[in-house]
Amino acid sequence: MIRVALIALFLVFTSTLSAQSKTELKVNKHLVAGDTAKALKKLNKGIGKFPNQSDLYLMRAKLKMQRNDLDPAMADLNSFCSLNETCEEANFLKGKIRYQQGDYAGCLAHFDGTKNSPFEEQALVYKGLAYMWQYQQVYAENVFKEALKKFPNSTSALYNACLLAYRMEKYAYANELANKLLQLSPNDKDAQLSQALIFTKLKKYVESNLLLREMQKTDEKNPTINYSIGVNYYHLEERDLACDYFRRARDQGHDQAQMALRNYCKGR
Numbered sequence: 001m002i003r004v005a006l007i008a009l010f011l012v013f014t015s016t017l018s019a020q021s022k023t024e025l026k027v028n029k030h031l032v033a034g035d036t037a038k039a040l041k042k043l044n045k046g047i048g049k050f051p052n053q054s055d056l057y058l059m060r061a062k063l064k065m066q067r068n069d070l071d072p073a074m075a076d077l078n079s080f081c082s083l084n085e086t087c088e089e090a091n092f093l094k095g096k097i098r099y100q101q102g103d104y105a106g107c108l109a110h111f112d113g114t115k116n117s118p119f120e121e122q123a124l125v126y127k128g129l130a131y132m133w134q135y136q137q138v139y140a141e142n143v144f145k146e147a148l149k150k151f152p153n154s155t156s157a158l159y160n161a162c163l164l165a166y167r168m169e170k171y172a173y174a175n176e177l178a179n180k181l182l183q184l185s186p187n188d189k190d191a192q193l194s195q196a197l198i199f200t201k202l203k204k205y206v207e208s209n210l211l212l213r214e215m216q217k218t219d220e221k222n223p224t225i226n227y228s229i230g231v232n233y234y235h236l237e238e239r240d241l242a243c244d245y246f247r248r249a250r251d252q253g254h255d256q257a258q259m260a261l262r263n264y265c266k267g268r
Contacts, residue, residue, distance in 0.1 A: 023050070027059060036063055054083035061093060070097045088117035095126060104130040121151045125160055132164055140164055155185055162194055171201040189215065196228060205232040223252035230257070234264060 023046030030039035043060040050056065057080040064073035077094050081087035095110030107130050111123040124147035131140035144161035151157060158181040165174035178195040185191060192215055199208035209232045212225050219225060230245030243265035249257035 021046070021050070021053060021055075023053070023056060024059065036066065039063060040067075052083060054080050057083070058090060061090070065093065065097065070101060073097060088114050088119055092117075092119035092123050095123060099126050099130060104134050121147065121154050121157070124150070125154070125156045128157075128160060128164070132160075132167075137164065137168055141168070153184055155181060155188070158184070159191065159194070162191075162198075166194070166198060166201070169201075171198055174198050175202065189219070193224065193228075200228065200232055200235075203235070205235045208232050221252060223249045223254035223257065226252065227254045227257045227260070230260065234260075239264070 023042060027039045027042050027046070030036070030042060040060065040063050043056055043063065046053070047056050047060065057076040061073040061076035061080065064070070064076065074094060074097050077087075077090040077097075080090045084090075091110045091113035095107040095114075098104075098107035098110060108127060111127045111130075114120045114123040124143055128140045128143035128147065131137075131143060141161075141164060144157055144164060147154060147157040148161060158177050162174050162177035162181060165171070165177060175195065175198045178191060178198055181188065181191045182195065192211060196208045196211040196215070199205070199211065209229055212229050212232070216222070216225055216229075226245050227249035230242045230249060233239075233242035233245060243261065246257045246260045246265060250261055
């Protein structure tokens with residue numbers, strides 16, 4: 001699972017109300033009330049009256065991104081940057097738009113424009129993922145290492161670096177990352193499942209099943225958990241138990257479980 005799942009876009013409002021324009025104040029009132037249509041209408045009107053007020057473009061871009069109007073949002077971000085000498089947040093949002101559009105090569109330069117800014121941590125994670133989806137695993141690995149050097153407690157960087165290490169079959173390193181992630185977020189179900197899958201690759205089948213069974217207490221109908229327990233039992237030569245869990249996973253819609261039953265459970 002890819003969890004940038006993990007990285008959300010929130011509207012950031014200026015905390016000092018006296019510094020805000022009247023338009024921004026009215027927009028914020030509509031947003032607090034949950035009326036994004038009125039907020040967008042007010043922004044359109046405000047930009048028409050005050051075309052040089054850069055913060056209005058940034059606010060409108062964020063609203064458009066929430067509505068998935070990505071190209072119009074990009075136009076607003078370009079307008080914001082044309083009116084400001086520095087635009088680190090806008091660069092981050094531009095990169096995110098390109099990433100969401102599947103332009104993994106095109107997003108990289110925008111993320112590079114966030115260095116030493118409050119948005120650098122998230123930008124590095126997206127940058128690493130962009131390289132990963134281009135199958136440039138070494139580049140992705142270097143970016144995640146850079147992220148963890150600068151932000152050692154970044155759960156997003158740890159999770160995605162762990163995912164990449166697993167894909168690269170560097171299971172010991174993946175386990176190291178999973179351990180640290182679980183130290184920071186002990187109740188993170190994705191991290192727990194990742195470590196269980198890593199244990200299987202490290203041939204720690206008993207340890208994997210102990211973790212999976214603990215997860216099963218609160219997620220009994222998870223097909224991945226049941227299938228993974230079956231895989232561990234198969235390697236432990238507990239074939240009847242393995243096939244039982246493969247059947248549970250199959251009944252819950254797990255495609256690989258159906259294949260495992262066909263290949264390993266005939267007559268059982």
